[in-house]
Amino acid sequence: MKGTxxxxxQLAVxxxxxxxMGVLINNLAVxxxxTGLGLSFSWLSRPTGFALAEHALPYSPSDSYAWALFVGWINSLKVISAGLVAATILGVLAGSARRSTNPLLRALAALYVSVIRQIPLLLQLFFWYFVALLGLPQSNPSPLGSLFTLTNxxxxxxxxxxxxxFTAVLLALSVFTGASIAEVVRGGLDSVPRGQWEAFRSLGLSERLGLRKVVLPQALPAILPGLSSQYLNLAKNSTLAIAIGYSDLYSVSDTSITQTGRAIEGFLLLLLSFLLLNLLINGVMQLLNRAVIRRGQRS
Amino acid sequence: MPFRTLWVSLAAALMLQACATLGEGGASRLGLIQQRQTLRCGVSGKIPGFSFLSSDGDYSGLDIDLCRAFAAAFIGDADAIEFRQLTAPERFTALRTGEVDLLSRNTTFNLSRDAAGGNGVSFAPVVFHDGQGLMVKTSRGIRTIDDLNGETICVGSGTTTEQNLNDAFEARGIAYTPIKYQDLNQVVAGYLQGRCAAMTSDRSQLAAARSGFAKPKQHQILEAVLSKEPLAPLSAGGDQRLGDAMRWVVYALITAEELGITKANVGDWLDKANKQTELTRLRRFLGVDGDLGMKLGLEADFVVKTIAATGNYGEIYNRHLGPNSAVPIPRGINQLYRDGGAMTAPPFQ
Incomplete structure (x- = not known):
């Protein structure tokens, strides 16, 4: 009886x-x-008439809106994937440094995490772009010649x-997310019993080797869930790129929407693209998580 | 218990449905504005001389005065306005969803915005003839568009500016890289920081931006005009009453300038019209005779109220863009037709 x-x-819920949901969708449609805004996607095949500063694939203003949006999506993907790698490296280094035996390293890492996490991402983005990068000289005869040049x-x-x-978005995203990842990593390291640290130190293993071979593998199951949510945040935060003129998906959608007047369709596509992207990231992280847990059970 | 939840949800569904279909009737927004005694005016709020939020919290500018003129004509009170600050991509959606009654927001009048198959809005007469231009640093030695070959141009996204830029450069066969920012403030910052050789926007906006620079003299607006940008207020399409009322308020401002009726002397003109029955045209214009106001769904004396609130078109222009204002833009094509410009109005008959 109780079961029924x-x-x-549950059925009622x-x-x-x-x-x-039906009411909301119907409401929208009605x-x-x-207002005469009936959904239509025929504009996707029309030429855009606007240029893009950055495109990994061939693109010209006579290409279609659909292609422009795809090129924008690739630009988003480019900065997100580079950001994921950079933020992970930065986060793991800073997180481990907070549990280092070196007091200077510990203090530096703590300063990084606390400063970066207190400042809104948009402000950091503006800082990296307008102050740090555009503040560089127009041209500088670098001593390294063609190996490395750094100008505005x-x-x-x-x-x-x-x-x-691109550089400003990448810097802002990875430095910002790196600070949060550092906290996730620190939490994971703290979940490993003190005894394990003492054990590898008494075995005479170096800090780096002990961390890599003994502590991190055990901390991984605690780190991964937090890490995937930071990855998702990074992907979503990449839309701030529009503020500093990086032609990401949101920026291209924004122009397309004003030129075609198709706001609802544009935003639907935008939502769908990000949903897809984040499902992808989430899926990969789930697989990783399962692999780590399975390995943990085997040993 | 579960069944009760179901009924409640069904009832809620039906009610929401009713809300969605309600208000589909053909009533004009003009009636709604008069009923609520407030005009919701969509503005930019970021362009000195047109609409700018000053430090004391008041809006001022040509676009703002047009809102005030509409409020004076529709409601009889030039201050009964709620301003909504809208970005370029937001503005049409805000208008069509009814969040604002009308836009007075530096909007270019063009076919795809006007047509039912495009944005489907309806435009009032042009209140400022603008054109897209390019601003460069004088030290760069750039004189014409051709000097910009291969250069980077800072441009605001979400406007017709991007397309105009592309059309102009493509027609001349010049290569360029556009850096698109969402907001004009960032366009200015990118340009001043040296990211781009030139920035592009409507010439009025370039002049307004330059007025805020530390050294305005070091920046030059090129002679070339990339596009016609006739700026006009607008309302949602398919609402003839509101559209007509807006159209004739703008024409009233222009006609008043033609006749020499100003904010200061409109009372004297009204006295004169009341006394001298032979001045039929003036009496019709000021609503002493005839039913012109009624035909528009406005009070008979809407012209008097409008001029008393904002002055005529020339007064509005001089107040915000005249030689003694903070953002001086030569009146040029925006002069009366009589003086060699493009401003003229059909008869009030």
Whole structure:
């Protein structure tokens, strides 16, 4: 009897949710029709008539909106994936440093985490772009010649040219997310019993080796869930790129929406693209998580 | 218990549905404005001379005075306005969803915005003939567009500016890299920091931005005009009453300048019209005779109230863009037709 009641209750909640969703969608459709904004995606095949400063794939203003949005998505993907790698390295280094035996390293890491986490990301982005990077000289005869140049027109390393906009977004995202990852890593390290640290130290292993071979593997299951949520945050925060002129997906959508007047469709596509991207990140992290847990069970 | 929840949810669904379909009737927004006794005016708030939020919390500028003129004509009170600050991408959605009654926000009048198959809004007459221009640092030695070959240009996204820039450069076969910022303030910062050789926007906005620079003389607006940018107030499409009322308020401002009726002397003109029955045209214009106001759904004396609140078009222009204002822009094509400009109004008959 109790079981049936519980099932009925759950069923009711599901029905309620579905009804609510149906009402909202219907409401949207009715209102769209009423204001003459009926959904249409035919504009996607029309030429855009605007140029993009950065494109990994060939692009010209005579290409379609769909292609422009895709090129924007690739630009987003580019900065997000580079950001994920950089933020992870930075975060793991800073997080480990907070449990280091070296007091200077500990203090530096603590300062980094506390300062960066107190300042809004948009302000940091503006700082990196307008103050740090655009404050560089227009051209500088670098002593390293063609190996490395750093000007306010861009950064070139070994022939690879990075725009100032890309560099600023990458710096802001990885430094900001790195600080949060450092906290996640520190939490994970703290979850490993003190005895393990003492054990590898008494074995005469160096700090670095002990951390890598003994502590980090045990901390990993505690780190991964927090890490994936930081990764998702980084991906979402990348939309701030529009503020400093990096042609990411949001920036391209923004222009497309004003030129076509198709705000609802534009935002639907935008939502869908980010949902896809984050599902991808989430999926990869889940796989990783499962692998780590399985390995933990085996040993 | 679960069944009760179900009924409640169904009832809620029906009610929401009713809300969605309600208000579909053909009533004009003009009636709604008069009923609520407030005009919701969408503005930019960031362009000195047009609409700018000053340090004391008041808006001022040409676009703001147009809102005030509309409020005076529709409601009889030039201060009965709620201003909504809108970004360029937000503005049309805000208008169509009814968040604002009308826009007075540096908006270019063009076909795809006006047509039912495009943004589907309806424009009032042009209140400022603008054009897109380019600003460069005088020290760079750039004189014409062709000197900008291969250069980087800072541009604001979400406006017609991007397309105009591309059209102009493509037509001349000049390569360029656009750096697009969402906001004009960032365009200015990027340009001043040396990210771009030039920044582009409407010439009025360039002049307004330059007025805030530390050394305005070191920046030059190129002669070339990339586009026609006739700026006009607008309302949602399919609402003839509001559209007509707005149109004739703008025409009233222009006609008043033609006749020499100003904020200071509108009372004298009204006395004169009351006394001298032979001045039929003036009597019709000021609402002493005839039913012009009623035809628009406004009070008979809407012209008098409007001029008393804001002055005529020339007065509004001089107050915000004249030679003694903070953002002087030569009146040029915005003069009356009589004086060699493009400003003129059809008869009040």
């Amino acid at each position: 009641r519980r099932w009925l209750l 599901v029905v309620l949710l579905l009804t609510l 209102n769209l029709l009423r 027109q861009g950064i070139a390393v070994l022939g690879v040219h990075l725009s100032v906009e």
